[in-house]
Amino acid sequence: xxxxxxxxxxxxxxxxSFIEFETEKPSPTGHELLVKIKAIAVNPVDFKxxxxxxKDTVLEQPKIIGWDASGVVEAIGENxxxxxxxxxxxxAGDITKxxxxxxxxxxxxxxxxxxxxxxxxxxxxxxxxxxxxxWEILFDRIRISAEKDKGKTLLIIGGAGGVGSIAIQxxxxxxxLKVIATASRSETIEWCKQMGADMVVNHKxxxxxxxxxxxxxxxxxxxxxxxxxxxDTMAELIKPQGHIASITGSATxxxxxxxxxxxxxxxxxxxxxxSSFQTEDMVEQHHILNKVADLLDEGTLIxxxxxxxxxxxxxxxxxxxxxxxxxxxxGKLAIKY
Numbered sequence: 478x479x480x481x482x483x484x485x486x487x488x489x490x491x492x493x494s495f496i497e498f499e500t501e502k503p504s505p506t507g508h509e510l511l512v513k514i515k516a517i518a519v520n521p522v523d524f525k526x527x528x529x530x531x532k533d534t535v536l537e538q539p540k541i542i543g544w545d546a547s548g549v550v551e552a553i554g555e556n557x558x559x560x561x562x563x564x565x566x567x568x569a570g571d572i573t574k575x576x577x578x579x580x581x582x583x584x585x586x587x588x589x590x591x592x593x594x595x596x597x598x599x600x601x602x603x604x605x606x607x608x609x610x611x612w613e614i615l616f617d618r619i620r621i622s623a624e625k626d627k628g629k630t631l632l633i634i635g636g637a638g639g640v641g642s643i644a645i646q647x648x649x650x651x652x653x654l655k656v657i658a659t660a661s662r663s664e665t666i667e668w669c670k671q672m673g674a675d676m677v678v679n680h681k682x683x684x685x686x687x688x689x690x691x692x693x694x695x696x697x698x699x700x701x702x703x704x705x706x707x708x709d710t711m712a713e714l715i716k717p718q719g720h721i722a723s724i725t726g727s728a729t730x731x732x733x734x735x736x737x738x739x740x741x742x743x744x745x746x747x748x749x750x751x752s753s754f755q756t757e758d759m760v761e762q763h764h765i766l767n768k769v770a771d772l773l774d775e776g777t778l779i780x781x782x783x784x785x786x787x788x789x790x791x792x793x794x795x796x797x798x799x800x801x802x803x804x805x806x807x808g809k810l811a812i813k814y
Contacts, residue, residue: 480579482539495791511552516598518545519797543576547601565592569605571752590766593773603782603809611644618744627653635701637665645672783808
């Protein structure tokens with residue numbers, strides 16, 4: 478099969494930052510599906526791994542990355558029970574395994590969902606990673622309940638990105654929250670409003686913006702930009718007994734003591750925890766993706782794809798990574814095979 482990968486971590490402008498090559502088509506065993514890929518999407522995690530996973534070394538075999546795909550099941554392992562050959566699927570993959578920048582991929586059925594019927598291959602491929610991240614941060618980490626938390630305030634730092642775009646929708650349409658999103662450009666402000674945000678504020682003077690809007694504190698905060706950079710701001714704005722959650726990681730320790738007097742909680746969200754550790758509830762990602770497929774098919778949620786490139790090639794991957802690295806992407810970017 479054809480694949481695109483890299484042997485060493487290089488700036489995306491370098492000729493060999495991605496290379497095309499032929500490799501053996503994998504065979505599924507156990508709970509694995511062999512998927513013939515029809516479209517993929519690109520996320521910030523892709524370029525971060527490309528930049529850091531083969532620094533100062535040259536790998537013997539090219540590394541295949543990519544963690545958002547849609548396609549058709551071509552073969553199944555002996556323990557598969559959730560899918561059959563011919564099923565259309567979408568998924569966000571497993572960061573510990575070879576990725577989807579290839580013609581075929583094996584993937585555990587427990588982290589795969591049925592593809593939304595109403596969506597194109599590329600629109601479907603753009604959803605899984607962001608959907609799973611947003612769903613888990615709201616409903617598994619913060620444990621928001623549509624019944625008990627209806628009308629409470631959620632601040633989303635980074636509303637126009639891939640995760641922010643779907644988090645706004647889930648918070649509004651599933652959790653019944655009042656959503657305040659951050660954005661600073663006219664096009665990102667408009668995008669957040671299209672996604673359903675009740676209010677859009679500028680992240681550059683966040684405390685002042687929130688207070689001017691009439692909120693002393695907010696019930697929940699999710700950070701999709703920079704935990705350290707916004708930590709003092711989040712600690713100031715979180716309501717006593719509120720909850721903050723982040724996906725961005727931190728190179729230096731976070732001052733959790735700043736939450737002590739408010740008895741506020743903090744959680745990390747890492748969408749690959751379940752697959753990386755083969756957790757007992759790993760199949761929850763299958764269920765989440767199926768629920769979201771239904772919500773997309775009925776029009777409750779809208780797809781977040783904004784740009785599509787064509788063809789599995791080193792060139793299309795370079796273009797995609799350049800766009801993501803610019804930090805200006807609104808919604809999601811996909812590549813149709």
